[in-house]
Amino acid sequence: MTDLLAARAQMAMSLAFHILFAIVGMAMPLLMVIAERLHQRTGESIYRELADRWSKGTAIMFAVGAVSGTVLSFELGLLWPQFMAFAGPIIGMPFSLEGFAFFLEAIFLGIFLYGRDRVSPRVHLLSGVMVLLAGTASAAFVLCANAWMNTPTGFTGSPAAGVTGVDPFAAMWNPAAFSEVLHMTCAAFASVGFAVAGIHAAMLLRGVRRELHRPALKIALAVGAAFALLQPITGDVAAKHVAEHQPIKLAAMEGHWDTERGAPFRIFGWPDEQAEETRWSIEVPYLLSFLAHGDPRAEVVGLKEFPRDERPPVAVVHVAFQIMVGCGLVMIAVAGIGAVFAARRRELPAWYLRLLVVSAPLGVVAIEAGWTVTEVGRQPWIVQGILRTADAVTPTPHLVIPFLAFTGLYVLLGVTVIVLLRRVVFAADRRQAVPYDMSDRTSAEVPR
Structure with a gap:
């Protein structure tokens, strides 16, 4: 393994791990707030218990996320010093604002956790709302910094000559910021909603605390389904932005080699980078041109227009994009079925609960695949068109050693999270589990 590959692998692993905690920090507070509001409105203790359970789980994820986020901050400086020397003065403001939002989130999460009997109900609910807003803002500021790497603006100078002028607001609100923040925020709420719904569906199937x-399943599924149904809209916004500002990334996502009008949308397929063609794909005529530009006859630039040394790893980007879209479509279908049951005020049958359990990880898989598209699709650039990844890496040798060390750290943190969640959040449920035969379970027998 080369030092460049080790550095990239370490950064990819760190981001893939940390993003799990970031999306929980964005979306779980919404579930907490809904449960707390229902408790205050109805007076039912079950909603109070839900709010307390979800807040404890959020606190565990928040604490471990703080550790993994700190590791990422060090890695930026240790692994990519040339990048930080150039980009630090430009994207320093969104990172500083992210730290401010992070501390706000921590403060109000503490109030929500320990202030129930010490502050008024209104203040307690408000603290949950502030956790929601601060957690979402924290992620949004980081996304603005990442978006700048895709569409760098707000500065004069170059990596070689140095930065001579910075407009921090123009850099933060770069062309990619809106679409990236919108798409990722919607994805976070959809994925967490589905994950939590799947957990509670599994508990119902086990006959635990119906x-x-x-009600926990209803709240989580409502949030997950609503944002899953909105996700195609945000995806369309993101796709049109990529088509305009990063046409090579769009071409890699689709395995699109030749510039043409009325370009087809490819489903499945395997890009052959040597032969410059995508094999075994199913093509939907004109659809790519329509999705990218709103015109079925619009021209879509192909990969052959770009030098080989400026193309990203096409197969990786294309497959990751297909996984992201596939998971999203399944989530939309599951959400649609749930919406039909809700509209008809029908109980969720056992087969649908099982479907929710199977669908629970799809949102997380889609997010990981989507970030692969975002980051790998920008290669070989760490800052699009300005600074190559190979030129930004540290000259320090033997980077495989910290890669292996941090891999061990993340394994330890992952095990810690699982143990803490089982002991703090799900211990009572494990004691009260009632095994039973589901072989002939019907909708009428599902908990009401």
Whole structure:
């Protein structure tokens, strides 16, 4: 393994791990707030228990996310010093604002966790709302910094000559910022909603605390389904932005080699980078031109227009994009079925609960695949068109050693999270589990 590959692998692993905690920090507070509001409105203790459970789980994820986020901050300086020397003065403001939002989130999460009997109900609910806003803002500021790497603006100078002028607001609100923040925020709420719904569906199938897990499932599924149904809109906004500002990334996402009008949308397929063609794909005529530009006859630039040394790894980007879209479509279908049951005020049958359990990880898989598209699709650039990844890496040798060390750290943190969640959040459920035969379970037998 080369030092460049080790550095990239370490950064990819760190981002893939940390993003799990980031999306929980964005979306779980919404579930907490909904449960707390229902408790205050109805007076039912079950909603109070839900709010407390979800807040404890959020606190665990928040604490471990703080550790993994700190590791990422060090890695930026240790692994990519040339990048930080150039980009630090430009994207320093969104990172500083992210730290401010992070501390706000920590403060109000503490109030929500420990202030129930010490502050008024209104203040307690407001603290949950502030956790929601601060957590989402924290992620949004980081996304603005990442978006700048895709569409760098707000400065004069170059990596070689140095930065001679910075407009921090223009850099933060770069052309990619809106679409990236919108798409990722919607994805976070959809994925966390589905993950939590799947957990509570599994508890219902086991016959555990039906009076608790049934309303929990309703809240989580409502959030997950709503944002899953909105996700195609945000995806369309993101796709049109990529088509305009990063046509090579769009071409890699689609395995699109030749510039043409009325370009087809490719489903499945495997890009052959040597032969410069995508094999075994199913083509939908004109659809790519329509999705990218709103015109079925519009021209879509192909990969052959770019030098080989400026193309990203096409197969990786194309497959990751297909996985992201596939997971999203399944989530939309599951959400649609749930919406039909809700509209008809029908109980969720056992087969649908099983479907929710199977669908629970799809949102997280889609997010990981989407970030692969975003980051690998920009290669070989760490800052699009300005600074290559190979030129930004540290000259320090033997980078495989910290890669292996941090891999061990993340394994330890992952095990810690699982143990803490089982002991703090799900311990009572494990004691109350009631095994039973589901072989002939019907919708009428599902907990009501």
